[in-house]
Amino acid sequence: MTNPVSGLAAHSATLPAGESQAAGPREWGFVETLRGAIDEAEQLQGTADAKVSGLLQGNGMDVHSAMIAVEKADLSFQLMMQVRNKIVSAYQEISRMQF
Amino acid sequence: MPMIDSPEIKALAKFLDVSTFRTGLITSNLANIDTPGYRARDINFVQELERADSGMELAAFSPAVQQVQGLASRPDGNNVNLEREGLLLAETQLRFQVGVQVLKAEFHRILSAIHEGSGS
Amino acid sequence: MNLFGMLEISGSGMTAERQRAQVVVGNMANAQTTHTPEGGPYKRQLAVFRSERQHTFPAMSLAVAGGFAADRSHATEGVRVSRVVPDQKPPTLRYDPGNPDADAKGYVAYPSIDPVEEMTDLLGAVRAYELNASAVQAAKGMIQQSMEILK
Numbered sequence: 001m002t003n004p005v006s007g008l009a010a011h012s013a014t015l016p017a018g019e020s021q022a023a024g025p026r027e028w029g030f031v032e033t034l035r036g037a038i039d040e041a042e043q044l045q046g047t048a049d050a051k052v053s054g055l056l057q058g059n060g061m062d063v064h065s066a067m068i069a070v071e072k073a074d075l076s077f078q079l080m081m082q083v084r085n086k087i088v089s090a091y092q093e094i095s096r097m098q099f
Numbered sequence: 100m101p102m103i104d105s106p107e108i109k110a111l112a113k114f115l116d117v118s119t120f121r122t123g124l125i126t127s128n129l130a131n132i133d134t135p136g137y138r139a140r141d142i143n144f145v146q147e148l149e150r151a152d153s154g155m156e157l158a159a160f161s162p163a164v165q166q167v168q169g170l171a172s173r174p175d176g177n178n179v180n181l182e183r184e185g186l187l188l189a190e191t192q193l194r195f196q197v198g199v200q201v202l203k204a205e206f207h208r209i210l211s212a213i214h215e216g217s218g219s
Numbered sequence: 220m221n222l223f224g225m226l227e228i229s230g231s232g233m234t235a236e237r238q239r240a241q242v243v244v245g246n247m248a249n250a251q252t253t254h255t256p257e258g259g260p261y262k263r264q265l266a267v268f269r270s271e272r273q274h275t276f277p278a279m280s281l282a283v284a285g286g287f288a289a290d291r292s293h294a295t296e297g298v299r300v301s302r303v304v305p306d307q308k309p310p311t312l313r314y315d316p317g318n319p320d321a322d323a324k325g326y327v328a329y330p331s332i333d334p335v336e337e338m339t340d341l342l343g344a345v346r347a348y349e350l351n352a353s354a355v356q357a358a359k360g361m362i363q364q365s366m367e368i369l370k
Contacts, residue, residue: 040103055221062221063361064115064199067368068108071206076103079213115365119222122361123295126225126354130232130298132347133239134268140294164294181350192357199364206368 030087037080041073048073103209111202117147118195120162125188128179136176139167139184220295222365225358227273231297232351238300239266240344243337250332253320260320261330262305269301306331 048069054061124140131137147162170178242264252261273296308331316325 060221063365123220126228127295129350129354130228196364
């Protein structure tokens, strides 16, 4: 089961590092937040995958535990998408201000 | 990011874990109601809930299984009480249901917070 | 041990009680059997119950991130009928010299089977069977409830 967040996590490695660029401090807050959201989403997705496959293989994994893991992974994914959307619209707004 | 893993979710997950484990003991007691020498088993539910669960995700959840006190033994040495187990099973199942519903509400709350202020 | 494992345990209970009922019914049917292929009257049979861990998991991959109601404590076990043994009670002798199975003194050996005792035993097996069936329903309900978490 490929982790859908892994692709995005790979991209997070290409996000600019905190110390190097010359943009305002608020931009780096967004980037770090997004990076954190991607990492958490990837981690939770991995846990959910492991628990669900464990459950299906019959290793004694609790049903509710696997369900909770899936729900957490889903929520963190949605959170990540929301953060991404906010960043995108913030950039769009900022670019509208420039002439 | 602590948002997804709130203390409420941790507590509810733990509650469901302990409930499930207790159900397993009740199920064993019922299956062994006619096994000679078998003694009814249970846990101290409240105590298990309160036990420090640092890093519970990685560590094994190992509750202290105890023998039930105050039960009468039959001549074959078995002390499983039908009424007690039946009642406890019904109660545990209902509480589990409540736990799930509260957990759902918490997840929905988090979902609302994620999408707050957006058109989505 | 998860809820699915508990279904196995309840299942083992139902199987054992059903086998016990079969033994009791056999006793009731043979209460008057004075002659068996092995010679002598039918011997009352008893089903011996024994706790047993259910082997439901192909491999307990303990490395998987937590979430188990861990069952390393042997606290949850099912049951099985380990043996069916004959009751060692001596047969009941009744004076009936006309009976083909009568001995030199005219006594016929009958199985020491008390129909009331057997009936009580049977009712016990039926009740225990129903209890385990209730446990199956409870576990099933909890599994379905667990899936509600995703809704």
